[in-house]
Amino acid sequence: MSTPSLLILAGDGIGPEVMTEVRKIIDWFGAKRDLAFDVSEDLVGGAAYDVHGVPLADETMAKAQEVDAVLLGAVGGPKYDDLDFSVKPERGLLRLRKEMDLYSNLRPAQCFDALADFSSLKKDVVAGLDIMIVRELTSGIYFGEPRGISVNASGEREGVNTQRYTESEIARVARSAFELAKRRGNKVCSMEKANVMESGILWREIVQKVHDEEYPDVELSHMYADAGGMQLCRWPKQFDVIVTDNLFGDLLSDVAAMLTGSLGMLPSASLGAPMENGRPKALYEPVHGSAPDIAGQGKANPIACILSFAMALRYSFDQGAEADRLEKAVEKVLADGLRTADLMGPEGGSPVSTSAMGDAIVAAL
Amino acid sequence: MSTPSLLILAGDGIGPEVMTEVRKIIDWFGAKRDLAFDVSEDLVGGAAYDVHGVPLADETMAKAQEVDAVLLGAVGGPKYDDLDFSVKPERGLLRLRKEMDLYSNLRPAQCFDALADFSSLKKDVVAGLDIMIVRELTSGIYFGEPRGISVNASGEREGVNTQRYTESEIARVARSAFELAKRRGNKVCSMEKANVMESGILWREIVQKVHDEEYPDVELSHMYADAGGMQLCRWPKQFDVIVTDNLFGDLLSDVAAMLTGSLGMLPSASLGAPMENGRPKALYEPVHGSAPDIAGQGKANPIACILSFAMALRYSFDQGAEADRLEKAVEKVLADGLRTADLMGPEGGSPVSTSAMGDAIVAAL
């Protein structure tokens, strides 16, 4: 097999500085584990807008379609707040998701033992937490037409967005959730608002059907998304895999991430259908945002982005053992007490810089 | 002024039994404080379906339009799970909200001192918490057309719902939030997904405009709803009033309610435009659901419903002092250690029944 290719889109804010640390990790795997990658870099978000006037150039989009995996930092920042909707940094990310057809967004919410005290939740509620949220990522209200702001029949402006889900869109992300569950706790909880929305009724019906026909041995439950939000806060360990739509997934995965107290630590994978070489189309990115307030100060935590590369090793390159190795290295530096600024408790201490954290993880490897 | 009128719709599950306790409170105010109400009762939800074949009869709807305030228990239960969408118990509640045009849903998330330990969050994160979520209740994706499940051009079934907000719908709920803020901490945070949805862009623009033109002295901030969910879990005390749309409000208010650890304690008010007598159209209901699993066992906590009546005293009948009196009575029985089953900690103890809790509150009055 030829050298696998990686496209790095560092993006805005702290994106470039955390990506610098990921490069160190990638280089280590090339040098020490004979796992070389053909790495290229390009622009996305505000960084792309500054150069091209759009948050993702067509050539970058084309490159993303060709590589084996994309690694993304973060997009957005106050500098771009007043841009027109169509060229906002976020549109670059949304275009990648849509055109690569990355319908299954895996967002693990894991609580690292060494960090359980950082959660605003009681330690026994979150210690050892390990759930996986599977969010549908290419449809629903994020992409449905009609959409926009226009003047209605009464002469008033009206803002419109459309939630739209087809049977096959629901079925494929449900399959992705059931497949994951089989390799984890064998339990899926599907969340929607079938009591209020017809799209939720179809969602529930299709998830149930995929279950009954293809995954009868996985335990399946359904929950209204508002109750799901409550239950995540009350006792998150009741869940194993949660599958939900694009918008609910956006909210619920952020709530779940915050519960762990480890926001700067959480990676994500966005996967599509298999390419010719058998690998899924894939984009990996940290759950955290571009954090413009601390950008360029060496304060950012590179771990979420590094663990996103670990997910790439696992889901794109079939290197589960190497992914484990990288995750263990991260756990080790945390257990050793190394902390970036975001992980400083009220008792203080002296934080390490972004690059010191990256170096320590390389050393632990 | 003639005797104010109240329509009680106890509904399903624990609705009737908690409402029995509210009746005791209403009777006490009539007998001891010269605050008589003209009370009538009717059916909603599954209870109405069982009799009328619809979850809200037209005559009940007409009555609700005429009274000064509606007091609702809860709707729904497994018995009705397989009913057609159009006659599900929830449709009765949604019809009341829509036809009474109750656009402003006030959901206080308050942490009772005596109960701070019940939260899954750390005590210092929630003790003393007192925020107010103002949820738009008559528009958005709950009611937008087109909606439904139909076969699309590719021959596949598709579920569709439409988020639709006009300028005036946004402006009136924003006003309601700013008015509340003036009587509280003078701070409003508006939540949407303006980075992804055009309806969110219009929402942000109009909230800002109402602020600038009518409430420049209230502090206003904007947050994406996913970040809002995170911040609610991280440090909820940063908020005073939160204003948001119907669907985000559904999720975020449930998350906020769960944070307090006092779900069985939280009331809500749904208010519309002033009627001829100057009172707003109004419906009051607990935030909790119908809890079919414990219905009829005397285990339900009547406090949320009793505090919903306190909100009625305050917002419909201009009896703020009497509302305070009732809220103090509730605090007193809690401080005295009285607990219904839902408020039993892991250390156990002996819970009091629904009716014993009601009696104790009457006694404390």
Ligand SMILES: CC(C)[C@H](C(=O)O)[C@@H](O)C(=O)O
């Ligand atoms: C940046 C934004 C467009 C994005 C989303 O809403 O999907 C983000 O919140 C996320 O969850 O990845």
Ligand SMILES: CC(C)[C@H](C(=O)O)[C@@H](O)C(=O)O
């Ligand atoms: C019962 C249901 C229709 C309702 C809603 O979704 O609005 C409930 O969850 C609520 O928050 O009042």
